[in-house]
Amino acid sequence: MMRRTQWVVLAVLLAAPFGLAVEYVREFLAADQALDSGASYDYRKGRADHEQNHPYIPFSERHAMWLSLATCSMLGAVGYGGWRCVKRARRA
DSSP states (O other), X not given: OOOHHHHHHHHHHHHHHHHHHHHHHXXXXXXXXXXXXXXXXXXXXXXXXXXXXXXXXXXXXXTHHHHHHHHHHHHHHHHXXXXXXXXXXXXX
């Protein structure tokens, strides 16, 4: 059984990927709602615009730093989990 500190470490490492997923879904739903209402979605300002059209800007371009942080954090979580499994296997 994992101790509480091990769960805290995993939770901290998985916070960035979870936050990235939440932001992606939030923006996707906002853009979808804007398009359904006949507006254009302004990706730079994060809001619907009924006056002019705005180009699509890929999520990876708008949130490159956030994506890098989430990737490193996820790799850290996988590495930490693997390390814990190896450590547990050596004890058995």
